[in-house]
Amino acid sequence: MEWLNALVQGTLLGGLYALFAAGLSLIFGVMRLVNIAHGDLIVLAAYLGLSVTTTLGLHPLLALLMVMPAMAAIGYAVQRGVLNQTLGDDLLPPLLVTFGLSVIIQNGLLEVYTADPQKLNAGALETASVAVGGLSLGLLPLLTFGIAVAVIWGLQWTFYHTALGRAFRAVSDNQDIAQLMGLIRHHIFGLAMALALAVTALAGILLGVRTSFDPSIGGGRLIFGFEAVIIGGLGNLWGTLAGGVILGVAQTLGAKIDPGWQVLSGHIAFLLILAVRPNGLFPRISA
Amino acid sequence: MTTFLKLENLSKAFGAVKVADDLSFALARGEALGIIGPNGAGKTSMFNLITGTLSPNSGKVFFDGRDMTSLNAAQRCRAGMARSFQVPQPFSGMTVFENAMIAATQAAGLRGREAEQSCLKVLDQTGLLSKSNTTAGNLTLLERKRLELTRALCANPKLLLLDEIAGGLTEAECASLVQTIKDIHASGVSVIWIEHVVHALLAVVDRLIVIDFGRKIAEGEPQTIMESPEVQEIYLGIEVDA
Numbered sequence: 001m002e003w004l005n006a007l008v009q010g011t012l013l014g015g016l017y018a019l020f021a022a023g024l025s026l027i028f029g030v031m032r033l034v035n036i037a038h039g040d041l042i043v044l045a046a047y048l049g050l051s052v053t054t055t056l057g058l059h060p061l062l063a064l065l066m067v068m069p070a071m072a073a074i075g076y077a078v079q080r081g082v083l084n085q086t087l088g089d090d091l092l093p094p095l096l097v098t099f100g101l102s103v104i105i106q107n108g109l110l111e112v113y114t115a116d117p118q119k120l121n122a123g124a125l126e127t128a129s130v131a132v133g134g135l136s137l138g139l140l141p142l143l144t145f146g147i148a149v150a151v152i153w154g155l156q157w158t159f160y161h162t163a164l165g166r167a168f169r170a171v172s173d174n175q176d177i178a179q180l181m182g183l184i185r186h187h188i189f190g191l192a193m194a195l196a197l198a199v200t201a202l203a204g205i206l207l208g209v210r211t212s213f214d215p216s217i218g219g220g221r222l223i224f225g226f227e228a229v230i231i232g233g234l235g236n237l238w239g240t241l242a243g244g245v246i247l248g249v250a251q252t253l254g255a256k257i258d259p260g261w262q263v264l265s266g267h268i269a270f271l272l273i274l275a276v277r278p279n280g281l282f283p284r285i286s287a
Numbered sequence: 288m289t290t291f292l293k294l295e296n297l298s299k300a301f302g303a304v305k306v307a308d309d310l311s312f313a314l315a316r317g318e319a320l321g322i323i324g325p326n327g328a329g330k331t332s333m334f335n336l337i338t339g340t341l342s343p344n345s346g347k348v349f350f351d352g353r354d355m356t357s358l359n360a361a362q363r364c365r366a367g368m369a370r371s372f373q374v375p376q377p378f379s380g381m382t383v384f385e386n387a388m389i390a391a392t393q394a395a396g397l398r399g400r401e402a403e404q405s406c407l408k409v410l411d412q413t414g415l416l417s418k419s420n421t422t423a424g425n426l427t428l429l430e431r432k433r434l435e436l437t438r439a440l441c442a443n444p445k446l447l448l449l450d451e452i453a454g455g456l457t458e459a460e461c462a463s464l465v466q467t468i469k470d471i472h473a474s475g476v477s478v479i480w481i482e483h484v485v486h487a488l489l490a491v492v493d494r495l496i497v498i499d500f501g502r503k504i505a506e507g508e509p510q511t512i513m514e515s516p517e518v519q520e521i522y523l524g525i526e527v528d529a
Binding site: 163166167169170172173174176177178179180181182183184185 | 338340359360361364365369370372376378379380381385388389390392393394395398438442
């Protein structure tokens with residue numbers, strides 16, 4: 001029963017990792033940009049949530065109504081103002097610039113919020129649980145997993161059933177032809193980053209409610225996000241959810257053996273899958 | 288007739304290779320213009336300069352009364368020019384219908400039902416209606432060529448630029464394509480057509496321009512041009528179709 005419990009808790013934790021990863025996956029899929037600052041943007045969203053909840057006294061989930069548009073706006077501005085200029089045939093410039101952004105965000109957060117660990121206060125939601133077949137499931141992890149599934153479904157639907165999604169896929173397929181068809185690439189990339197950071201806002205707030213955070217933890221979240229994306233296969237959003245779940249399960253099962261093995265066993269699972277399936281478990285069929 | 292498109296002293300060189308050398312000509316509104324010349328003469332580069340994929344070293348492009356020279360490809364497309372590629376370049380991961388919809392929504396600015404209706408009409412016209420839900424990457428070469436034309440037409444262009452669209456087609460396919468292009472031209476769309484299949488070209492265009500080494504070497508009535516010594520010299524023994 002304890003192992004089953006670890007399995008279920010790990011699956012639910014995977015929802016949070018999938019939310020970390022969804023934005024990364026979307027950005028890489030649309031513009032082949034590897035965003036090193038992604039983890040720090042998650043932490044930035046958590047801090048924005050902290051500011052909104054403490055100054056306005058709102059519940060963290062209500063604060064999303066302000067943090068999501070704010071992060072989307074930041075995303076659009078950063079993409080148009082900085083990242084678009086770095087995109088080209090070479091992968092290195094965007095890598096270096098997002099690494100720089102990562103340093104800037106971390107130090108900015110240190111300056112404004114100090115290095116003290118913080119936490120978002122979600123009241124009764126943090127401890128509420130439901131009993132299912134002998135297992136006690138936290139309401140927050142369940143909610144997180146539900147949101148992750150809804151976000152992945154929503155992104156998938158956007159990609160395949162809306163004009164915006166069609167535009168994302170067209171620029172992803174062939175940027176030059178897309179330009180000749182009247183698509184303004186820089187604007188579409190801005191919208192993709194806005195959407196990705198709106199998802200990041202969700203991830204940041206849910207992270208902040210679940211655990212304490214400080215300006216330095218972005219790097220770790222970035223690694224978890226990367227691992228989920230790569231386990232699932234690049235460019236496949238449902239695969240990203242599966243990747244998050246595999247990572248979450250590996251971590252909780254590892255922690256069951258020895259609490260010190262939690263993070264390590266996640267990395268080992270990732271390396272094993274990478275060794276056996278270098279393209280991930282569910283790579284996108286059309287390359 | 289009023290001037291619709293004007294190229295003014297366009298020059299473009301890649302190192303020592305001149306793809307456009309002081310190139311000037313004008314197109315009247317509603318005119319159909321044919322471009323011929325040997326391979327590597329700079330015909331496709333001229334399309335790239337007109338549509339904004341290449342920017343010239345010097346010279347200007349005017350379209351529909353506006354200076355296009357500093358505008359990018361997307362802006363020029365929205366101003367009303369659309370092109371097909373000699374080597375078809377569909378969005379290969381998307382369906383035929385989605386390919387068409389990109390042009391209808393982004394280039395022509397249509398929305399929802401209106402965009403769908405417009406795409407269906409064009410797909411019917413170009414004979415791809417039954418392939419609407421096929422992924423573009425799975426089309427045959429001929430179907431891809433038709434998709435090129437479809438996408439260009441869904442952009443609802445005022446000026447249609449065709450790059451060797453008839454190459455590789457059978458006689459019957461070519462005849463039906465010529466009819467389609469005639470219909471499009473008759474509906475008021477100006478056409479510039481680069482083509483090696485000269486008899487297809489002559490069935491549609493009002494005027495011919497001959498290009499070689501990025502320079503315009505002859506211009507005029509199609510029959511006169513085809514009989515001129517320069518063209519005879521260029522084409523003799525080079526082009527089987529001529």
